[in-house]
Amino acid sequence: MKSKKWYDFFWIWSILFFSLGFFNILFAWLGLFDFMLPLIFAIAGGNKWFCNNMCGRGQLFSLLGSKCSRNKIAPRWMYSKWFRAAFLIFFMTMFGIMIFQTYLVFRGASDVGAAVKLLWTFSVPWEWAYTPGLFDGWVYQFSFGFYSLMLTSTLIGLLVMVLYRPRTWCTFCPMGTMTQGICRIKNR
Amino acid sequence: MSKKARADKEICVACGVCVRACPRSAISVFKGCYATVDDESCVGCRLCEKSCPAGAVRVEVQANEK
């Protein structure tokens, strides 16, 4: 066993993130760290240090997957270039729609939807975590949208963790695809 | 002839799971692009192969390399 480093405990952050958002959706904003840091490492450092060392979600999958995973390599298409690219495009489109909804609320053209949308389909009521009045509506709308995105991707990740290998999610994780792409361009 | 790990650059997603699995620190992710193996340190234990979610790393017999 290798000795544990300070950054080996970010899996706790992963759980904390979802727990905090369960009580107050505004905590969803903290998830932006998981979005910005990998990109900063890739763009500034030309590496995947985030994925390789400190991604809490990856650590969580490794940890849980060591107990409950069939540990079979996923079907070839799941880590093929085209599927990774397609999933990235799909994910970024969904991200764009989420930003647009935030914009609509910002413009007053739409009300805050106090619900978490799972798998872009199932709306789960989440009013208890909604504390309107502290900030403008769009701040909440973004929170719900971003939290939905994070929860949805974690659920997909957990599913493929059980079905295939613990870190199968990482083979098509949009952040992973994006950062590897940036590194490839940078180090050409 | 000896058994060494080899990662397929085209398939590797540079996730670094193999790096964490390797007991000899023989495998590393090269500039965020793909995994590379240091033959001096690799003992062919297959721990990387068993952990790789993309099946990108294989331990193979290296026929008398240079």
Ligand code: SF4
């Ligand atoms: S591929 Fe995604 S989930 Fe996996 S370590 Fe990287 S950012 Fe985390």
Ligand code: SF4
């Ligand atoms: S675990 Fe597999 S996909 Fe991930 S860096 Fe190692 S060889 Fe590449």
Ligand code: SF4
């Ligand atoms: S075969 Fe064993 S020693 Fe060689 S790179 Fe893989 S985990 Fe490390």
